[in-house]
Amino acid sequence: MPSRSKCKIIVFFGVILFFISAFQCLGQQDPPPDTASTVFFANNELVLIYEGHAILRAHVTLAEDKYRWNSLVERKNGALSQVIVFTSEDWNTKLIMAGEITGSRESFPCEADRRPRGPDVVRHSYGLSNSLLNRALYDRNRDWVLSFDYYADVRITPVLSSGGPLRFQFEAKGNEIIIRFRPHYYQKHRRLEYFEPWTYSVWKKPVVGWCSWFAYFRDISESNVKHVADVLSEKLLPFGYEYLQIDDGYQRGQGLPELWLQPNEKFPGGLQSLSDYIHSKGLKSGIWTNVAFDQAEYAKEHRKWFVLDSDNNPAIGNWINLSIDGSEKGAIDTLVRPIYQGLREMGWDYFKVDALRHLRYEGYNSNPAYFKRKNIDRVEAYRQLVMGIRQEIGRGNYMLGCWGIRPELAGIIDGCRIGDDGFSYAGLAQYNSFNNVVWRNDPDHIELSLKEAYRSTMVTSLTGSVLMLTDKPDRYGTNVIEAAKRASPVLFTLPGQIFDVDPSRSEMLEGAGAEVSGSGPRPFDAGYVPRCELYLLEINKDYENWMMLGRTGGDYKKISFSDLGLSQEKEYFVFEFWSKRWLGSFSKEFNPGKIDTQFNCQLFCIRQKMPHPQLIATSRHISCGGYEIKSISWEDSVLRGESSLVGGDPYDIYITEPEGYTYLNIACQGAEATGTESKGMLRVFHLVSRSRGAVSWQIDFEKRKK
Secondary structure: OOOHHHHHHHHHHHHHHHHHHHHOOOOOOOOOOOOOOEEEEEOOEEEEEEOOEEEEEEEEOOOHHHEEEEEEEEEEOOEEEEEEEEEEOOOOOOEEEEEEEEEOOOEEEEEOOOOOOOOOOEEEEEOOOOOOOOOEEEEOOOOEEEEEOOOOEEEEEEEOOOOOOEEEEEEEEEOEEEEEEEOOHHHHHOOOOOOOHHHOOOOOOOOEEEEOHHHHHHHOOHHHHHHHHHHHHHHOHHHOOOEEEEOOOOOOOOOOHHHHHOOOOOOOOHHHHHHHHHHHOOOEEEEEEEOOEOOHHHHHHOHHHEOEOOOOOEOEEOOOEEOEOOOOHHHHHHHHHHHHHHHHHOOOOEEEEEOHHHHHHHHHHOOHHHHHHOOOOHHHHHHHHHHHHHHHHOOOOEEEEOOOOOHHHOOOOOEEEOEOOOOOOOHHHHOOOOEOOOEEEEOOOEOOOOOOHHHHHHHHHHOOOOEEEOOOHHHHHOOOHHHHHHHOOOOOOEEOEOOOOOOOOHHHHHHHHHOOOOOOOOOOOEOOOOOOOEEEEEEEOOOOEEEEEEEOOOOOOOEEOHHHOOOOOOEEEEEEOOOOEEEEEEEOEEOOOOOOOOOOOEEEEEEEOOOOOOEEEEOOOOOOOOOOEEEEEEEOOEEEEEEEEOOOOOEEEEEEOOOOEEEEEEEEEOOEEEEEEEEOOEEEEEEEOOOOEEEEEEEEEEEOOO
16 A cells, blocks of 8 residues: 555646646647746645646755745736745755756747846857856747746756757755746736737848948949849858848839839839849848838828828828828738739848838827727737738748837847947847847948957857848958958857846837837937947857857956856866967956957857867857857867868868877868968868868877876
8 A cells, every 4th residue: 555655746746747638738829828837846846837838847855844935926017927935944954956947949048137246248049058147948939937046056958859848957056946937028027018929930040141221322223233242242142141132222212012113213124133133143132111101192092091190181200201001901902012022023032121110100109099080009000011011021031120129010020120220239238138039130230340340240140130231342352351251140049148238228118109209219229339348159069068258348357257157167268269369278267358459359269178189269150160060079089070161261270289199180071271380289270172062171189198
């Protein structure tokens, strides 16, 4: 006969299985419930059930009479928080909780709350993060976060899984362990009302290319677009710059579809021919449009399709002029859909839709009485107009919303131009938590000036944002092109924080509903003044994990490894990518030194020290191998790797040559090894491939006998 204790465990898990089976019919495309998890705790075993799934299973290693636990559920301003606390009765005795957290395929480890100390570091990861800074798991598909407060030491580790839900092992140690569960995190806690991630996926492919605006402004012509296509195809396409986007200046006017589809005299061949030419160069074609409408007589004749003022005349806005009413199906079918259907049929791949702020502020917000008379929600009408564009271009083509933060368009646009005209990486810290969760952040296009080329392309790439250049093509025949080459392609990153490192803008976001003018940046739009100087990209590959740390300024005498999410107990090699400078090996911290004025930034590759020859960096990409190296291994004194190279682009591999090892030779297939040189503890190998493709290389060492 089973003991009473065993019976309690059987009943306990029987109840859990009942809850799981009762809710497993819920589809993952349904909105998640805005409810607390169901908590089961008995015999030191903790289980949290949400949507019929065990999102947390854990065991507490301490006698039950040595601690107490409690839970609380609170809703404030519509946002629900569930708190579960375990407290040791003896403050000198620590609790240990270990187990597993399970989420959807879009789950990732992160920080959910700001650290009480340490420098500001904008964190992103390529692959699932292993950082020691992580104290939370965010499930993007279901929009919940499970986090641990800072009173306990926490370690969250991804468990490799080829299919099904993602699993993460965790361990928490402390006198007090506090778990927080927050459903509808971005939607309710971050106040993004229209964020419904279970209905859409973020754009995962790189968005890297060129925009005509700052290069030509409205002086753009068919001939100079073709010239740009020729130059991009030759010099930058091999490095991932695949989009060529024409901006304002090709159209005959704003409003009626034919004014967009039949360009002005500067484009005699037409838009179909131009798109075909861009494609013939191996590029993807992008085009600018806006939602303004200028034909006053047409609007008067079809006033039912337009937002009206108090005199029942089409309302006027400073930048939008006349505003199409998105709630009127006839207006969308006649004035909006034909534009984008026509452009899509001509082969355009990238759609930049401008004046969206002006339509919202000067068209819809400025005329609330009109929508009230019609008993229509003006934000829903606004979304319907933009959704009409989205439906015509299809989900397979990229759609950029422009300009300024557009929270009400979450789920419709693929990217958001988060600030005003003109590049600034300040917004990449002001809206870092939005990037690749809500949409892809677009900091606007980059001019490759001597001052900004390296740091602007570096920060944009490290954060996984949209990277578009905007120079006249002659610029790409100078040495400054090196900055652009090494920053591309942009890897698809996940944010390391689901809060904004610089919250000065996003904390004002609710003000977007009360604006009536789009004449300039608003307090919630991404600003120009950076407050953060450290940008961290964690690279997680099957064969190794390492970190890339970008520095744009600041007076740092030392940078602590613990502030980067690395162990204080291990030793790390540090290498500066732009100057190809070897700093050495360090424990606990390192001195970054002065920023070289040639680059106006620094980029450090930080790898854990191994007792044998190891890869430190490569020259192809700012990820130091994260992009182009497909595999690498060390066995029997041989270092083997496979890299994907650009034809004709010199490729350098930086390998440590520690004491006790002697380099013998290098062999490679698919490329020519043109030489090697020893630089202290580093040995540099020079390779070049005549054509684009995979290259296998093998470096033999001899281990000297003691």
